[in-house]
Amino acid sequence: LAADKAHAIKAVAIVHNETSTGVTSRIGEIRRAMDRAGHPALLLVDTISSLGSIDFRHDEWGVDVTVACSQKGLMLPPGLGFNAISQKALEASKTARLPRSYWDWQPMLRDNQAGFFPYTPSTNLLYGLKEALAMLFEEGLDNVFARHARHAEATRRAVQTWGLETVCQHPLEHSNVLTGVMMPAGYNADHLREVILGRYDLSLGTGLGKLKGKAFRIGHLGDFNDLMLAGTLSGVEMGLAFAGVPFTRGGVMAALDCLTGK
Amino acid sequence: LAADKAHAIKAVAIVHNETSTGVTSRIGEIRRAMDRAGHPALLLVDTISSLGSIDFRHDEWGVDVTVACSQKGLMLPPGLGFNAISQKALEASKTARLPRSYWDWQPMLRDNQAGFFPYTPSTNLLYGLKEALAMLFEEGLDNVFARHARHAEATRRAVQTWGLETVCQHPLEHSNVLTGVMMPAGYNADHLREVILGRYDLSLGTGLGKLKGKAFRIGHLGDFNDLMLAGTLSGVEMGLAFAGVPFTRGGVMAALDCLTGK
Amino acid sequence: LAADKAHAIKAVAIVHNETSTGVTSRIGEIRRAMDRAGHPALLLVDTISSLGSIDFRHDEWGVDVTVACSQKGLMLPPGLGFNAISQKALEASKTARLPRSYWDWQPMLRDNQAGFFPYTPSTNLLYGLKEALAMLFEEGLDNVFARHARHAEATRRAVQTWGLETVCQHPLEHSNVLTGVMMPAGYNADHLREVILGRYDLSLGTGLGKLKGKAFRIGHLGDFNDLMLAGTLSGVEMGLAFAGVPFTRGGVMAALDCLTGK
Amino acid sequence: LAADKAHAIKAVAIVHNETSTGVTSRIGEIRRAMDRAGHPALLLVDTISSLGSIDFRHDEWGVDVTVACSQKGLMLPPGLGFNAISQKALEASKTARLPRSYWDWQPMLRDNQAGFFPYTPSTNLLYGLKEALAMLFEEGLDNVFARHARHAEATRRAVQTWGLETVCQHPLEHSNVLTGVMMPAGYNADHLREVILGRYDLSLGTGLGKLKGKAFRIGHLGDFNDLMLAGTLSGVEMGLAFAGVPFTRGGVMAALDCLTGK
Secondary structure, three states: OOOOOOOOOOEEEEEOEEOOOOEEOOHHHHHHHHHHHOOOOEEEEEOOOOOOOOOOOOOOOOOOEEEEEOOOOOOOOOOOEEEEEOHHHHHHHHHOOOOOOOOOHHHHHHHHOOOOOOOOOOHHHHHHHHHHHHHHHHHOHHHHHHHHHHHHHHHHHHHHHHOOEEOOOOOOOEOOOEEEEEOOOOOOHHHHHHHHHHHHOOOOEEOOHHHOOOEEEEEOOOOOOHHHHHHHHHHHHHHHHHOOOOOOOOHHHHHHHHHOOO | OOOOOOOOOOEEEEEOEEOOOOEEOOHHHHHHHHHHHOOOOEEEEEOOOOOOOOOOOOOOOOOOEEEEEOOOOOOOOOOOEEEEEOHHHHHHHHHOOOOOOOOOHHHHHHHHOOOOOOOOOOHHHHHHHHHHHHHHHHHOHHHHHHHHHHHHHHHHHHHHHHOOEEOOOOOOOEOOOEEEEEOOOOOOHHHHHHHHHHHHOOOOEEOOHHHOOOEEEEEOOOOOOHHHHHHHHHHHHHHHHHOOOOOOOOHHHHHHHHHOOO | OOOOOOOOOOEEEEEOEEOOOOEEOOHHHHHHHHHHHOOOOEEEEEOOOOOOOOOOOOOOOOOOEEEEEOOOOOOOOOOOEEEEEOHHHHHHHHHOOOOOOOOOHHHHHHHHOOOOOOOOOOHHHHHHHHHHHHHHHHHOHHHHHHHHHHHHHHHHHHHHHHOOEEOOOOOOOEOOOEEEEEOOOOOOHHHHHHHHHHHHOOOOEEOOHHHOOOEEEEEOOOOOOHHHHHHHHHHHHHHHHHOOOOOOOOHHHHHHHHHOOO | OOOOOOOOOOEEEEEOEEOOOOEEOOHHHHHHHHHHHOOOOEEEEEOOOOOOOOOOOOOOOOOOEEEEEOOOOOOOOOOOEEEEEOHHHHHHHHHOOOOOOOOOHHHHHHHHOOOOOOOOOOHHHHHHHHHHHHHHHHHOHHHHHHHHHHHHHHHHHHHHHHOOEEOOOOOOOEOOOEEEEEOOOOOOHHHHHHHHHHHHOOOOEEOOHHHOOOEEEEEOOOOOOHHHHHHHHHHHHHHHHHOOOOOOOOHHHHHHHHHOOO
16 A cells, blocks of 8 residues: 555455455454555455454444445344445545446435335345344343354364364454364365264355365354354264264363363 | 952053153053053053153053143144043043043044034144154154164263263163253252353253252253254253362263264 | 022123124123122133123122133133132132142142242243233223224124124124124025135134024134224125125125224 | 337337336237337346236247346245346347446356355245245146236226226236326325325335325235235225225225126
């Protein structure tokens, strides 16, 4: 950015929580780096898989556009998308020349003033959203975030005990929403996932892109508690045994120790 | 029975699976003992908590009246009761003088011939029953019974590893539906149950009668799988730690080993 | 009662709303008649099909035992029964010698003090009951009763217009919960019901006992509104035409006029 | 089209069923007119509010792109969109220069070959779709279309009896999905809608654009039967009376006569 004296760069676009790997970006620090560079680029953040699970501060972090959705931390089926938009982004959109139609903010802002949608709204999901928000606020957002952090920590303890590695290597960027796990060389992650789905009715995430077959992902987000995590990790531990993957037993016990504060 | 030369005893009444302790009676052997005594008493069996979870053979075992319900192995809300009745019991009921009204078989048998009920039937539960039976037959009754047996065995391994005792002492009479667990002397089972319910949203059964406060019960029946059992046992193991009950860690790991055939 | 100087009669037992005919008894007047006779008999009232639909006053009318249930005006599946019991009835039950077991009040009263049930309670129906009561109180019981009265009046206008007779003949005893309708001589009510069920997916009540085949019943209770009544009466009016029953068109229009206050 | 010798016109885009007015276009005849003109324009048809309710023939009518959705005749919540695409349209899309991203066919066609979606699919709606299609095929598409036609005809009879006019004036283009109704001059349609919603919990469609306040719309599509139509029309007839709109009583009766074949 510092090198971009002509301000040709219009926006810094970043994913808050990278679903395919289990890496969480430090948005606040990125904002501070942009500020230090004194660059006017907009900050656009994808919070698809973090909102409602990991702390995120649109205003405090000076984010210009936050993109979110219904189907992750908000615990709903897919079907709703949300944008939080700064005044600066709104201004920029007036002169922007990128094509847009359905995603244009103006018809939405205009109709929302009278309580309407410009298109057919997903009414049933709006009722669901009302309830999802009530659940989050009843638990308390700080408690929700702390719960996700505890489950992520316990999961990493299990992975470590099994003698496996997490995809994420940076200690400050482990995701609290999911944990990507590398397979030992020569063992196929999708075969393991198939064994676990067939035996335990437990669906793990596949490795994406260059991690295809080499990693699998354990989700620990949303309407989730300690015993669901224990069940999930038990499924992975038993699946590793059945699939003939070399590993050290005791991951679940390590996770339970972590959850009980040992 | 052999001593009852006058046949004053009219019936042998027995519970197939004793819910309050986790003990399963050997109905077939009881039948054979009755036969050896040559006594004409009716054999009445309560299968409330066994039907659909533990093998039971009304005809083969010569049971005269089997009493069952909707809310255990049939996986429904409470609200339906079932009776299987031998010809001998039906005959006996015609001359019996015990008072009865709602529970009388005759109006039910009469109206059922035309497909009706003598009283307002619980129609919604009948739809549920249809689906529950479809689920049981899709899995296969033998598989259902084997699944319950595996889960009971794994649970006992966990209990043994924790250094606790099961309420049931007879190796041939352990229940496949639930496991009653004795607390160490001086520790209150209901306090443990309260800790586990509060922390893990896991509701264990209380000790009943003289076991009040001295034992708790782990259910492992119905629509239940390996990971639900792992989650359940994890809740007990963590709860024992939080409640300060002396125990040995590793019960969950022992159960997982059992489930994976080690 | 006046003739029963020896007080051999122990109770006056009466149905508040007779479901099989559509007749509502005047409980308050019966109470006053009992009082005038100075007779100590208990007053037992079955409110199975009236509670929550027609005004009923256990205390004000001096009823000793009120019997009610979940599946009519309380808008739930069958499965719950309720008793309201006067001190006098409770006293009487202590010396009564009629056999009872499941229906005995004592175990229920004893366990309820600690918030328990003596038997497996229908927990899901208790949650439903909570919601049903919330619905009734949100609408307001007076409004609920007035709504049932309006629908009953509109239904009778339709029946009158069709040239048919209601089963109930006494103008003070028409039920607000259902209307029994007599078929013209020579036409079978069950055939009409079959036609209407097949064509319109509308299930009418059958005539019971000596009314079998001679009358049908239109229910207008519970979670029910003006348009559901209009749809129901439209089904009957079209069904009468299809079944070839002689009648005069315009019943639905008369009902709509009634509902709009003409 | 005949005048467009240079073929500057790339596509004829048309709505099959116009939701805002209740007018159905004759797609087959439009196709034939295009063929007579010998013009190569693509035929693009919006079947949002017709598919599953009014007969539509993508192949037989030579439609190039059909656009459909989940929330009308397929009886689901909003959230799914469908495209049927001719080979000719697919070819044209390869050289077309209109911007597109989410709506691009290529990623969808590519991933669908392996049974995947390029984006997060609305899995729950796909389960719903499976059931909706089963319902339509169980009834039979011809019966479904005939049912919609009967209900539309009965609705028009009611409107005519009330002395009101339908928005659609062309006898060949009345919609079978909804009927737009003009208010008498000086009476506000949205006031009538408000009265009906408040009194009868019946939500009618508003007039859109230049019909705002001057027309309302009665929907009669999807999972809908004779008695639901009777209830709907009864709500309108009573609402007209309460709102003080001049009209002639008897619309519901005329509709019932129509439904019974008179």
